[in-house]
Amino acid sequence: MQEDNFETLAIRLQIERSQYKEHSVPLYLTSSYKFDDAEEMRALFANEKEGNVYSRYANPNTDELINKMSVLEGAESGWATSSGMAAIFTTFMTFLASGDHVLSSRSVFGSTHQLLNNIFPKWGITYSYADLDKPEQWENGIKENTKMIFVETPSNPGIDIIDLEWLVNLVHKRNILVVVDNCFATPYLQQPIKLGADISIHSATKFIDGQGRTLGGIILGSKKLMKEIEGFARHSGPAMSPFNAWLLSKSLETLAVRMDRHCENAFKVAEFLEAQPTVKKVRYPFLKSHPQYEIAKKQMKQGGGIVTMVIHGGVDAASAFMDKLNMFSISANLGDTRSIATHPATSTHSKLTEEQRLEVGIEQGTIRLSIGLEHVDDILKDISQALS
The missing domain is CATH 3.40.640.10 (Type I PLP-dependent aspartate aminotransferase-like (Major domain))
Structure with a gap:
């Protein structure tokens, strides 16, 4: 072609x-x-x-x-x-x-x-x-x-x-x-x-x-x-x-239009989370606070659909946040049309020792958010009420 x-x-x-x-x-x-x-x-x-x-x-x-x-x-x-x-x-x-x-x-x-x-x-x-x-x-x-x-x-x-x-x-x-x-x-x-x-x-x-x-x-x-x-x-x-x-x-056939929306929503979520006092750390490639921001801008078209945050209060606070989510699914998957919250320390990376998890930046308060294609206002609303 x-x-x-x-x-x-x-x-x-x-x-x-x-x-x-x-x-x-x-x-x-x-x-x-x-x-x-x-x-x-x-x-x-x-x-x-x-x-x-x-x-x-x-x-x-x-x-x-x-x-x-x-x-x-x-x-x-x-x-x-x-x-x-x-x-x-x-x-x-x-x-x-x-x-x-x-x-x-x-x-x-x-x-x-x-x-x-x-x-x-x-x-x-x-x-x-x-x-x-x-x-x-x-x-x-x-x-x-x-x-x-x-x-x-x-x-x-x-x-x-x-x-x-x-x-x-x-x-x-x-x-x-x-x-x-x-x-x-x-x-x-x-x-x-x-x-x-x-x-x-x-x-x-x-x-x-x-x-x-x-x-x-x-x-x-x-x-x-x-x-x-x-x-x-x-x-x-x-x-x-x-x-x-x-x-x-x-x-x-729909990858490009889906990824555009994933990235647009995820960037807004990352910016929102950075301003929250209950959030200790936020990682997203196109946030200027990301330590490899310049590299990300050089080799990636956009920042992707995954936002990782660390919440103050460890596993108890992370569990409370996830349990209060109304719209987000609690799942070990990612990349779905539906927004998903995952606690890596007790799921995807649970077989690692605590020392191994800390070496790769996974704290007990780490939550991986796969940002879906719902309206971004509804995504932010759900995160906001779960953090409160």
Whole structure:
């Protein structure tokens, strides 16, 4: 397509239609495919010919989703998985082996912590952490056996940010993969591949779906790297279902307009919270008080839909605030049309020790707010009465 505006591409990029000339994307609910003859079957399984073999490998719906996401993020290719964590696990397992080392941002999703802390050591894969706001920790943390840099930016739930161009320049001369969890930003707000990262990962469950309906993960990168991902994923089986791919592809058509409203509402909420005496701290990328504000403005289009605050009074005050909310949902999810409040210390990051939580900025009074698409006056009204 000649058009290169994000909104147009998200809507108009599509697979070929069938003989019925349907306007909406058709749904291909099939586990397997027919071959014209024995020779075609042989050629397809020998990778001498392109075509569908089995929906664990590929399906027209997952193909369309991957193609859209690749174009929107500036990647050559991609792979779709059953969930965001399946995408992270698949990426780790494809490129890491016993004896390898991962240098990760300290502030990552709780399940990512579990992989690094408790699962990978059983297989001889080691890790160390660095703070996103401390460049010297990244410079000093690289070892001879470091094979991968893994970062969340903005991070969950601390909303920490790292300069991706700086990070890429630091490590690429050492032949180390840079992998970015781009879940909070989505390709509409941030495109790590264009900033030099090797792989960008999304939990499509969040803002890409945007309506709390389904699970999905996306891995994006070069054709060479995705060929290696395919080699692992085809046989280990973290496949996205055709129905979920169909849902997520349709969701991409409204991603831009949804993210515009998420960001607009979230910024107003962040400004409001900064003025409240019961709130100890507020984190939002486009607040001037954010320590990496200039970096956020450089590499993000807008600040995103997540606001993290720390309320005075610890867990008791946090629980009281959440229990007084009328409109907000109390849930561990995010990126929904509906506003959501989460207490990370007792939910998403509850498996970490208190010391580990404090190292990534999660206090007992920390609350993560996923700001939805309701009218901003109603969102502010609910927060205000819960804080009173």
